[in-house]
Amino acid sequence: MKRWLYNPVLASSLKTRMRGWRTAAAVTAYLGVMLFIAYIFFKISVENGVMYYLSFSSSRSAGLRVYLMLAVLQFALILLVTPAQTAGVISSEREMQTLDLLLCTKMSPLSIIIGKLLSSLAFILLLIISSIPLFSLVFLFGGIAPEDVAMLFLFYIITAFAVGSIGIFYSALFKRTVVSTVVTYITIFFLGIVSVVLGAYMMSVHYSQVPSPTDHYIPFILYINPAVGLGDLLARQAGDPTTNVYYGILGLFFGVSRSLGSPQGWFQKLPLWIGNSAVISGIAVLLLCASAWVIRPYKRLRCKS
Amino acid sequence: MLVVRDLVKKYGDFLAVDHLNMEVERGQIFGFIGPNGAGKTTTMKIIATLLAPTSGRVVVDGIDVFKDPIKAREKIGYMPDFFGVYDNLKVKEYLDFYGSAYGIEYRERRKIAEDLLELVDLSDKKDAYVDTLSRGMKQRLCLARCLIHNPELLILDEPASGMDPRARAEIKAILKELKRMGKTILISSHILPEVAEICDSVGIIDRGKLVVQGSVEQIIQRMTGRTVVRIRVLRDMDRAISLLKEQPMVTSVIQEDQELEVACKGSDEDLWQLLRALVSSDVPVVSFRKMEGNLEQIFMEVTSDEEMAL
Ligand SMILES: Nc1ncnc2c1ncn2[C@@H]1O[C@H](COP(=O)(O)OP(=O)(O)OP(=O)(O)O)[C@@H](O)[C@H]1O
Ligand SMILES: [Mg+2]
Numbered sequence: 174m175k176r177w178l179y180n181p182v183l184a185s186s187l188k189t190r191m192r193g194w195r196t197a198a199a200v201t202a203y204l205g206v207m208l209f210i211a212y213i214f215f216k217i218s219v220e221n222g223v224m225y226y227l228s229f230s231s232s233r234s235a236g237l238r239v240y241l242m243l244a245v246l247q248f249a250l251i252l253l254v255t256p257a258q259t260a261g262v263i264s265s266e267r268e269m270q271t272l273d274l275l276l277c278t279k280m281s282p283l284s285i286i287i288g289k290l291l292s293s294l295a296f297i298l299l300l301i302i303s304s305i306p307l308f309s310l311v312f313l314f315g316g317i318a319p320e321d322v323a324m325l326f327l328f329y330i331i332t333a334f335a336v337g338s339i340g341i342f343y344s345a346l347f348k349r350t351v352v353s354t355v356v357t358y359i360t361i362f363f364l365g366i367v368s369v370v371l372g373a374y375m376m377s378v379h380y381s382q383v384p385s386p387t388d389h390y391i392p393f394i395l396y397i398n399p400a401v402g403l404g405d406l407l408a409r410q411a412g413d414p415t416t417n418v419y420y421g422i423l424g425l426f427f428g429v430s431r432s433l434g435s436p437q438g439w440f441q442k443l444p445l446w447i448g449n450s451a452v453i454s455g456i457a458v459l460l461l462c463a464s465a466w467v468i469r470p471y472k473r474l475r476c477k478s
Numbered sequence: 479m480l481v482v483r484d485l486v487k488k489y490g491d492f493l494a495v496d497h498l499n500m501e502v503e504r505g506q507i508f509g510f511i512g513p514n515g516a517g518k519t520t521t522m523k524i525i526a527t528l529l530a531p532t533s534g535r536v537v538v539d540g541i542d543v544f545k546d547p548i549k550a551r552e553k554i555g556y557m558p559d560f561f562g563v564y565d566n567l568k569v570k571e572y573l574d575f576y577g578s579a580y581g582i583e584y585r586e587r588r589k590i591a592e593d594l595l596e597l598v599d600l601s602d603k604k605d606a607y608v609d610t611l612s613r614g615m616k617q618r619l620c621l622a623r624c625l626i627h628n629p630e631l632l633i634l635d636e637p638a639s640g641m642d643p644r645a646r647a648e649i650k651a652i653l654k655e656l657k658r659m660g661k662t663i664l665i666s667s668h669i670l671p672e673v674a675e676i677c678d679s680v681g682i683i684d685r686g687k688l689v690v691q692g693s694v695e696q697i698i699q700r701m702t703g704r705t706v707v708r709i710r711v712l713r714d715m716d717r718a719i720s721l722l723k724e725q726p727m728v729t730s731v732i733q734e735d736q737e738l739e740v741a742c743k744g745s746d747e748d749l750w751q752l753l754r755a756l757v758s759s760d761v762p763v764v765s766f767r768k769m770e771g772n773l774e775q776i777f778m779e780v781t782s783d784e785e786m787a788l
Pocket of ligand 1 (some may be wrong): 559
């Protein structure tokens, strides 16, 4: 069991990654950026009186706003960092001419891929953990419980897993790291935009056909977008949607759709963010298997042991 | 130990390896010689389970490489012609990493790594970062790496390329040591004389075809049908030359300073006859040396014959 869990690629990267100043500098830079943006956000909010206008009188609501801002900010940063972390892992092995050396060991292509992904996720996890002090600010205001934050962090990991597997897939597919990185960012951006636009369009078509809609309709395309899941998760955690501006923006469709009747199938009965997590994880697993298939030396010949 | 049967590799329409057959016996060093683009790397990658052939069979120690690549990998240590190293690893961590990738226990692989560093003479560099090593050191480290799982067959793709003569000599010494340890070694090079000295047999590959295979001497014999001896005489050079020219097996005599380069047909028996003729005529022979032949020239001949045939 222990041997099965042991992954040489992961073990080696965990050991060497924490060495030297690079990782420490990366974490510092990450937190610096997050603090900076949070600071700007608050400055603008206070100056424009938005905070005040949005019932700043209630400490709970203020805490909620800080939380939502940090949650979305960290989500955006993870979307930015993960491709950079993953889109080079296989292609750089190829560029360094070390991939062959790895492939002719006892490690299977899939375990190489998984080791690489877990190494990247370990780094993302480190970033997320390092942001805990920032998030604990929220507890000062109240309104958000530690388990909400834990749930959010879990969703981050799932998002990083899904986005990371896109990066790994491209890095297995393309010879050059530059190409794979660019294509990964483009894909993520494209999927993010297209899924929301297409989803909104499908919903508007659906509801315009039914004069007085009573069913609960979420187009499947929305399930591939983790931003949608994040919106749903945050909306649930924030509670009453009507007091929440944020919810009004991202959770628009879901707020509408949820207020319309009850969900139909078992999958749609699941909280949207859980369904979303399941779908993106499933896609990620497929992409990882595809990556392993791409790098395995024998493609046509059968090579069962 | 290694049997290659009818190996074919096509890249699109291009035949990189053309029905290649070869055999390497256990404990032998086999030199795989060919000019650039002959298909050496391709063949070696196929044997090392890193490339699927178009057709053909490779058997390593009774294991069909394509049916059971995972088991075959345990038997094979592969050193590619070009390879990189991770920049953030120390020498001992580098070996440790590959040891773990071969599923060797921590204690065991630490011990093996020390022994291997000893073997390739890198013990004093074990705490250095891998990317700070010189090219020759990296090459030796890579050699140590491909030995980490104690393979029986070593596939070394131009292990001495880009190294200075001393480093080459060191690599040769390591290879001889490995041979003593009972390893079978397949080593590629595009320079025949360079490996001829350590190889038990060689195969010359050109345009994907194995043109000749056999011991170095056999190849010279077969290719040129002649043996070259260098004879040094104390005096009476002219008499020696005329005497040599009378012998039926001698095809040419060239005088080079105080030495004579004599090309002759036939076997070792004929050589003895030649020497006896000289000695019995009181020619003061001080040295009589059978040459390895001009390998470079033979190599050129062998690999250009094909060109003319095409
Ligand atoms: N991936 C590939 N796609 C297409 N052709 C290839 C590929 N790899 C090798 N070749 C071709 O196969 C032939 C044999 O190449 P190979 O690398 O095996 O030669 P080599 O004997 O190792 O040469 P060298 O001495 O230069 O290392 C070459 O003509 C090369 O162009
Ligand atoms: Mg080559």
